[in-house]
Amino acid sequence: MPRSPLRARSLLLPLALLLAAPAFGQRAAAQLPPQSQAAAQANRIVAVVNGEVVSRADVIGRARLFALNAGIAVAPETLDRLTPQVTRLLVDERLRMQEVQRRRIPVTDADIADAIGELEKRNNLPPGNLRAQLTQIGVAPRVLYDQIRTQIGWARLLRQQLGPTAEPSEAEVQEAIRSAQARVGEPEYLVSEIFIPVDDPAAEAEARRFVEDVIGQLRRGTPFPIAATQFSQAQTALQGGDMGWVRKEELDPEVFTVIERMPPGAVSNPIRVPGGFQIVALRQKRESGRDLATLITMRQAFFPFAGTLDPNAPTQQQRDQVEKAQRLAAGARGCEAVEAAARGAGGDRPVDPGTIRLETLNPPPLKNLLAGLAPGKASQPILTPDGVLVMMVCSREQRNLAELTPDQAKQQLLRDRVENLSRQLQRDLRRRAQIEMRS
Known part of the structure; x- marks a missing residue:
């Protein structure tokens, strides 16, 4: 053979x-x-x-x-x-x-x-x-x-x-x-x-x-x-x-x-x-x-902190960044709004991470968060030690990836x-x- x-x-x-x-x-x-x-x-x-x-x-x-x-x-x-x-x-x-x-x-x-x-x-x-x-x-x-x-x-x-x-x-x-x-x-x-x-x-x-x-x-x-x-x-x-x-x-x-x-x-x-x-x-x-997959596209805006966050004593810059993220999460009506906010935020994370297969996404809390987001609705601000993140699902579709x-x-x-x-x-x-x- x-x-x-x-x-x-x-x-x-x-x-x-x-x-x-x-x-x-x-x-x-x-x-x-x-x-x-x-x-x-x-x-x-x-x-x-x-x-x-x-x-x-x-x-x-x-x-x-x-x-x-x-x-x-x-x-x-x-x-x-x-x-x-x-x-x-x-x-x-x-x-x-x-x-x-x-x-x-x-x-x-x-x-x-x-x-x-x-x-x-x-x-x-x-x-x-x-x-x-x-x-x-x-x-x-x-x-x-x-x-x-x-x-x-x-x-x-x-x-x-x-x-x-x-x-x-x-x-x-x-x-x-x-x-x-x-x-x-x-x-x-x-x-x-x-x-x-x-x-x-x-x-x-x-x-x-x-x-x-x-x-x-x-x-x-x-x-x-x-x-x-x-x-x-x-x-x-x-x-x-x-x-x-x-x-x-x-x-x-x-x-x-x-x-x-x-x-x-x-x-x-x-x-x-x-x-x-x-x-x-x-x-x-x-x-x-047979390889049914849930494929999503998304946008994310990252508002970086000037220093590492101490949850018990945040700096004024960190409070300001959190407030910006909260306004975006409450007011964004589409992925274009998240893109625009990301361009002005100065973060180093990709605004568009490309098409994502939901089933293989890690860590599990992130997968669960995106699975529960309706397209066009922003997530609540996600606090990290170096900044605050807002994400939005732009599209979601089911596709058979094994179909030739x-x-x-x-x-x-x-x-x-x-x-x-x-x-x-x-x-x-x-x-x-x-x-x-x-x-």
């Missing part, structure tokens, strides 16, 4: 996972070992890929980048365990980038700069700050730049290879929708994956040790998307391992046997599948075609083709390549 199809926007958003990574500014330099520990061997060659060198410094740089993202320290023994898999990852990236260059697919410095700028924006970093922070904790900026360049180039190569045949026909879309309707009521699973290939049976034990090390990090709190981005060799790595909603027939039998017994939130042990090892995380379960739309069916078919092509091209590149691994 072929491995599960891609359920992520890897063709369209090759950097989305990187752009969703935790804030770089939150990582302390003390979490990483000093570079001097590895400096003596930094220039040692660990692999030669079609004449292009992968050095020990390259491996150390990628391991340090992983540690930065994951917020973990890389002890020498951990680095030793990571080395074989990181080396393989870099070999595959070299092969991809060589093919991108052979086909003369442009990836400009401006493309990299745009991606870095977006990454800084997502992590609330000022422009140029990311490079400084990478340097500060011992990661050469080119380590991240090279990874981004390869991802952009590979995505463009796949688009070029697929060409006009990538676009599913109307008949294919309708067949996908009919097939989905026939499966209504069957179990579906929201799954993330990390796939570690094993091409040489002699390397299986080494790969298993690496997989178990990754699982250990996951269970100690490393976010699954970060680990998937750095180490998974599936195309889903570009989206943090997200496979989306999958059914029994879309999974390897060995994986499904594990998935159907897992509780949501669990991470599996290593699963041997054709071609390698798979780690899966089960995020949710549902019945196919024509656009979703088209994107799903396209992603499947991208994933299959990516795997095939990577296998072909390895088969044709001259790769010399050095101890």
Whole structure:
């Protein structure tokens, strides 16, 4: 059985996972070992890929980048365990980038700069700050730049290879929708994956040790998307391992046997599948075609306090802010009024948090509050230590989120083709390549 199809926007958003990574500014330099520990061997060659060198410094740089993202320290023994898999990852990236260059697919410095700028924006970093922070904790900026360049180039190569045949026909879309309707009521699973290939049976034990090390990090709190981005060799790595909603027939039998017994939130042990090892995380379960949700839109106005509130001795500024919130709660007649008040309040909370699924909202008191608010009616002021909040529900609707739309069916078919092509091209590149691994 072929491995599960891609359920992520890897063709369209090759950097989305990187752009969703935790804030770089939150990582302390003390979490990483000093570079001097590895400096003596930094220039040692660990692999030669079609004449292009992968050095020990390259491996150390990628391991340090992983540690930065994951917020973990890389002890020498951990680095030793990571080395074989990181080396393989870099070999595959070299092969991809060589093919991108052979086909003369442009990836400009401006493309990299745009991606870095977006990454800084997502992590609330000022422009140029990311490079400084990478340097500060011992990661050469080119380590991240090279990874981004390869991802952009590979995505463009796949688009070029697929060409006009990538676009599913109307008949294919309708067949996908009919097939989905026939499966209504069957179990579906929201799954993330990390796939570690094993091409040489002699390397299986080494790969298993690496997989178990990754699982250990996951269970100690490393976010699954970060680990998937750095180490998974599936195309889903570009989206943090997200496979989306999958059914029994879309999974390897060995994986499904594990998935159907897992509780949501669990991470599996290593699963041997054709071609390698798979780690899966089960995020949710549902019945196919049935996922009724209450979706709301809302607006909120936050009136900040100049200092932390002491309920027994509020300052005059805090009293004034509470009075403003009370007037808004009593007088607002629509979401436009809440928006206008928020613009003048100077708060730092988003006025429009976007569409919210009520059933999954936390904490429960907040969910209960919004569930009880009629659209267009403001909440009573909500007092917090740093300010006072007024919320209003703008719209509320019931929707079946599991119903497959024509656009979703088209994107799903396209992603499947991208994933299959990516795997095939990577296998072909390895088969044709001259790769010399050095101890």
